[in-house]
Amino acid sequence: MSFSWQEGNRIRLLENGEAFFPRVFEAIGEARKEVLIETFILFDDKVGKALQEVLIAAARRGVRVEISLDGYGSAELTLEFLRELTEAGVKVHFFDPRSKVLGMRTNLFRRLHRKLVVIDVERAFIGGINFSADHLGDFGPEAKQDYAVEVEGPVVSDMHRAALLMLANGAQPKKRWWRRVRATAPARAQNSGHKGDARALLVVRDNVNHRNDIEEHYLKAIRSANFRLMIANAYFFPGYRLLRELRNAARRGVKVTLIMQGQPDMPIAKMAARMLYNYLLRDGVQVYEYCQRPLHGKVALVDHEWSTVGSSNLDPLSLSLNLEANLVIRDHAFNQHLYERLQQLAAEHCKSISLEKMVQGYFWRAPLVFLIFHFLRHFPAIAGVLPAHSPKLKPFRLPDELPAEAAKSVLHEPEKTTS
Incomplete structure (x- = not known):
């Protein structure tokens, strides 16, 4: 399909x-x-x-x-x-x-x-x-x-x-x-x-012919980013490829902003995402946690044109197991409107996460992060x-x-x- x-x-x-x-x-x-x-x-x-x-x-x-x-x-x-x-x-x-x-x-x-x-x-x-x-x-x-x-x-x-x-x-x-x-x-x-005036593409993932389509569109967009990239995602625990591209984008000067759950409906979602913060923050990725109420969004934007809105989280369930559907959009006006809404959310209802806070106690958390990350990396194959x-x-x-x-x-x- x-x-x-x-x-x-x-x-x-x-x-x-x-x-x-x-x-x-x-x-x-x-x-x-x-x-x-x-x-x-x-x-x-x-x-x-x-x-x-x-x-x-x-x-x-x-x-x-x-x-x-x-x-x-x-x-x-x-x-x-x-x-x-x-x-x-x-x-x-x-x-x-x-x-x-x-x-x-x-x-x-x-x-x-x-x-x-x-x-x-x-x-x-x-x-x-x-x-x-x-x-x-x-x-x-x-x-x-x-x-x-x-x-x-x-x-x-x-x-x-x-x-x-x-x-x-x-x-x-x-x-x-x-x-x-x-x-x-x-x-x-x-x-x-x-x-x-908007160009749009429907992207679906299934468990037969289109297992990685949504993730591939994210990867392509992140690699193409020139100056700004924003992701607001409820359940954030992507694979290493996506994490690496986020880090690489920040290293080449792109302003990379992640809005994560600060008051999650499932506490494990916040814990899992926080395991990745140190890896991202040390290369300049900006991380915010939305604390007013549970974040359930699955949206992203790159530069002035590319955006996506859909059902797919950036976690093993959505990227590797569930049936999902996202709309990928190329339109300056829509991109700018979404950017303004997310900027306002970050400024008014989020707290910024600092690298200094994340490195506290990291020496004992590092082995746990390593084990859990690699378990979740192989989780879709186990759950299959x-x-x-x-x-x-x-x-x-x-x-x-x-x-x-x-x-x-x-x-x-x-x-x-x-x-």
Whole structure:
């Protein structure tokens, strides 16, 4: 599933749920033919109920509505919530739904982590925001700081194609080509021509043909940087190649700025990232920790033109195991707007991390850093066989159509998930 650069797109940055949810719900409310959604998390909270309402209304007026959810991230959904969707005509799919074994989940790895909405092949949304109330400021101290984009123009057709392929082959690219093509009939775009001045490229990672595509685009952009490079990423523990290129960029005079989690939803994320600070700081990389609330963003920019917004963290799960989708953007105006927003975030809500602070006690932490770094470096290969299974996208059916035990495969007791 490879895509090419598309000219003539209009791309709008959406920061946090306050900007994202109203635009998505409005677009679904205006849908005439088709709504396709992929998300890691959908909760039965006020955001989930609002999404449910607009999806049901769309389905009842004859719009094709299909939503793909992750079997781990969205396991808390109630049967009643799903019943209301399916009875209205919404087709619900779960990626790798699995029951617990001895109280333990077995579907920890290779998640459907993409966040994608495509409407009538005319408008699309992509980023890191799930459909849950913790992306709204009124959720409290645990509300997430995050980013997405609204897209119009030719690249929407590629996003539509990616969503159709997910539905058609159950995320199994090795299926025969005729099964992939016949599974869905693409809606036709009414206004997929020139919408703006942005060039855009959809980049996906899967576990078959495009395992390193997102990482390769990051590497290429970092190597091309001339004077500024900013990355805001929630779960930061990349491989050695990316770390080396960040250090090399700083050494050749590029202003390299990283915005990391200072108040993480998962404390291990902060601990893992901090293991790398010494390596980066000593060569001039500037590191900030966002301390107002959990950072959930996955965005970056280079110089005056290149940017990316998407679902991929820079950690072993996103770069080596999960199904991810990022939009790479070449547009001066978008790049500058994202730069201004990140600069303001760093100046007003972040603390700067100094090399002097990081070297304190480093002599005893160095062996631990070495061992953990190399364990995580090989973690994807280990996780690839534990558990050994091939995740698939499966349609949800109501329990009166299934044996009782099978119906439980998409419903688990609540657990905290990261996204």
